[in-house]
Amino acid sequence: MPTEFLYERITTGRPNCKGTLAEPNGTPEPRFALQGTVNRMHGLAVVVADDGISYPSMQRWYCGKHIQRNAGLSEPATNTVFEQLLMSLHHLAALRAMVAANSDLNFVRVAVMTWYYGIYCAASAMIAAQDGSQQQDHGGTANQWERQFAARDLVPEPFGYRLTNLVEKQAVGELAAFNIDKSYQLSVRPAKRSDADAACVAYLSGTRSYRQLQIEEELKLRELPKLGLANFRSAQARALRDSRLTGKSLGFLHQAFRYRGKANYRDALFLTTQANLATLISGYVLDLEIVLCAFVSIAGAFCACRLNPTEWQEFIDDLSTHLGLVVMPRDVWS
Numbered sequence: 001m002p003t004e005f006l007y008e009r010i011t012t013g014r015p016n017c018k019g020t021l022a023e024p025n026g027t028p029e030p031r032f033a034l035q036g037t038v039n040r041m042h043g044l045a046v047v048v049a050d051d052g053i054s055y056p057s058m059q060r061w062y063c064g065k066h067i068q069r070n071a072g073l074s075e076p077a078t079n080t081v082f083e084q085l086l087m088s089l090h091h092l093a094a095l096r097a098m099v100a101a102n103s104d105l106n107f108v109r110v111a112v113m114t115w116y117y118g119i120y121c122a123a124s125a126m127i128a129a130q131d132g133s134q135q136q137d138h139g140g141t142a143n144q145w146e147r148q149f150a151a152r153d154l155v156p157e158p159f160g161y162r163l164t165n166l167v168e169k170q171a172v173g174e175l176a177a178f179n180i181d182k183s184y185q186l187s188v189r190p191a192k193r194s195d196a197d198a199a200c201v202a203y204l205s206g207t208r209s210y211r212q213l214q215i216e217e218e219l220k221l222r223e224l225p226k227l228g229l230a231n232f233r234s235a236q237a238r239a240l241r242d243s244r245l246t247g248k249s250l251g252f253l254h255q256a257f258r259y260r261g262k263a264n265y266r267d268a269l270f271l272t273t274q275a276n277l278a279t280l281i282s283g284y285v286l287d288l289e290i291v292l293c294a295f296v297s298i299a300g301a302f303c304a305c306r307l308n309p310t311e312w313q314e315f316i317d318d319l320s321t322h323l324g325l326v327v328m329p330r331d332v333w334s
Helices: 005-010 030-051 055-064 075-101 104-131 138-148 168-177 193-221 235-245 252-265 284-306 309-322
Strands: none
Touching: 030 193, 030 252, 030 284, 055 284, 075 104, 075 284, 075 309, 104 138, 104 252, 104 284, 138 252, 168 193, 193 235, 193 252, 284 309
C-alpha cells in the first residue's frame, strides 16, 4: 500500500512525524477516535429506536411526570421557546436532506455540527419553557439543562445517562450501577440493545476522563508550579485535582459539546481520510438524524406541556402553513 503522505507527516508515533503548530508532537491516531465517534452515535440511535421515542410517547411520559403549564412564563420567554424549536427543526431538516443525498463521506463533518446545534437549540427551548431563562454560552446551557432535566429525571434514556461527580473513585461506582456489559468495547459497532447501552456509558466514562485530563493540564500550567509540583504523583496534587472535580455533574449536553469539538476542531485526518472510511461511516448521518429527531420530539413534547395550549397550536399551524422544509412540524410534533 502506498505511503499516506499526510498521515505519516502529522500523526503521533509515525517515523517522519513533523506534527502541527497546534500539536507539535503529532496528532492522535485518527482511527480510534473515528470508531468511538461513529459507534457511540449508532448506540444512541439503537436505544431511541428500541424505546420508540416519539412525540406521542413523550407526551404520555411527561403526563406521568405531572408536567404542568407554566402560567407565569413571560412573552419573551415564550417567543424564545418558539424561536429555538424552529431552529432545531431547521437543523433536523438539514440532516434529513443529507441522508437523502446518500453521501456520508462528503457531509460527515458538517453533519456533526448540524446535529449538535439541533440538540443545543432544542435544549435551549426546554430551558426557556421550564424557567423562562436563556443562557449566553454553551457551557451555561449544558449546566442548566443538566440541573433542570437530567438531574430531575425529566429526560429518558439515553439522554438521561449522567454522572453526579467527576472524581474517578466516585464515578467508577456510578458507572458500575448502570449494570452494562463490561466486556463491550467502543471500537465495536453496537449490534444489540445491550451493546448500545454499553456504548453510551462508555462515552460517558470517556468524557469524564477527558474532563479530568483537561483539569489536570490547567493545574499543571498554573497551580502546581506554585506548590513546587510537576505531576499528580503526590497526595497533595491529587487532592487539589479532586477538589476541582468534586460536585461537578456530567450529562448529555456536556457530552454533545465534547462530541462537536472533536469533529470540528480535531486533527485534519479525523472524519476525513482513511482507507476504509466509507465503510466505517456508512449510515452515520442517518444515525445522527435519528438521534436528533428523538431529541427534538422530546423538546416539543415538554414545551407543549409548559406553554399555553392555544398558543402552541397557533405555533404549529403557522409553521405548517409557511415552512417548506423536508421536515415539517407534523413530522415530529404530532
